Amino acid sequence: MAKLRLGINIDHVATLRNARNATASALPDLLRAAEESLKAGGDSITIHLREDRRHILDADLARLKKHLKKPINLEMAATPAMEIIALRTKPHAVCLVPEKRNEITTEGGLDVVKGGAKLAGTVNKLAAAGIRVSLFINPDAAQILAAWTSGAQAVEFHTGTYANATGAAQKRELKRLQWAAKQAHKLGLEVHAGHGLTYENTPAIAAIPEIVELNIGHFLIGEALFVGLKASIGRMRALMLKARK
Numbered sequence: 001m002a003k004l005r006l007g008i009n010i011d012h013v014a015t016l017r018n019a020r021n022a023t024a025s026a027l028p029d030l031l032r033a034a035e036e037s038l039k040a041g042g043d044s045i046t047i048h049l050r051e052d053r054r055h056i057l058d059a060d061l062a063r064l065k066k067h068l069k070k071p072i073n074l075e076m077a078a079t080p081a082m083e084i085i086a087l088r089t090k091p092h093a094v095c096l097v098p099e100k101r102n103e104i105t106t107e108g109g110l111d112v113v114k115g116g117a118k119l120a121g122t123v124n125k126l127a128a129a130g131i132r133v134s135l136f137i138n139p140d141a142a143q144i145l146a147a148w149t150s151g152a153q154a155v156e157f158h159t160g161t162y163a164n165a166t167g168a169a170q171k172r173e174l175k176r177l178q179w180a181a182k183q184a185h186k187l188g189l190e191v192h193a194g195h196g197l198t199y200e201n202t203p204a205i206a207a208i209p210e211i212v213e214l215n216i217g218h219f220l221i222g223e224a225l226f227v228g229l230k231a232s233i234g235r236m237r238a239l240m241l242k243a244r245k
């Protein structure tokens with residue numbers, strides 16, 4: 001089975017910092033959180049530069065890019081303004097996500113079927129600059145096909161519905177994700193997953209052999225309040241390894 005990477009989403013360290021002072025030099029220090037996350041077993045750092053800058057700031061992105069030795073995965077909306085920032089910063093990877101101003105978090109996957117040509121334009125520009133592009137989509141046949149047509153290298157499946165479900169409904173969602181991962185992999189897309197993942201619901205996702213990257217944030221940062229980043233990330237890593245065997 002391919003190695004399963006873990007990307008740590010540190011958006012909510014910035015949420016906490018911004019509650020007091022929304023500047024890149026304020027505390028808690030985002031760069032320190034990123035470095036500790038990588039030391040604890042993260043393979044990459046994921047950050048979402050939202051249009052309203054509610055957590056990550058432009059200055060955070062520049063600072064992380066300057067100092068981090070491991071890859072940055074930048075989540076962003078496919079807008080002209082964000083394209084310029086990505087092309088100027090050149091993170092290792094970009095994950096294109098849908099963005100609604102009033103949502104609490106990224107509530108669903110991108111509609112790649114509807115966004116087709118426009119999204120493909122963004123994918124092409126970023127890919128031409130050497131950036132690995134993934135599309136954040138629901139585990140849906142039409143979306144997978146549209147993602148492949150767009151020229152994206154990877155898809156990240158939105159695991160939010162799975163994470164919020166229980167019992168039989170959660171089993172159904174898991175089956176959908178297992179099926180979708182197979183389809184995407186068959187098309188040659190790299191398969192990632194994320195959203196709402198916890199110690200409890202991650203093992204079943206980590207066991208899907210086609211998935212090679214998980215991006216996890218809110219739960220790990222919350223858990224770190226009690227046990228520290230080293231322990232929260234270390235335990236997630238151990239669970240992922242066990243599920244992969």
Ligand code: PXP
Nearest residue numbers: 106136194195196215216217218
């Ligand atoms: N992947 C994507 C594309 C996301 O938008 C998010 C949330 O920002 C995550 C993963 C991480 O989700 P969570 O914070 O619920 O672990």
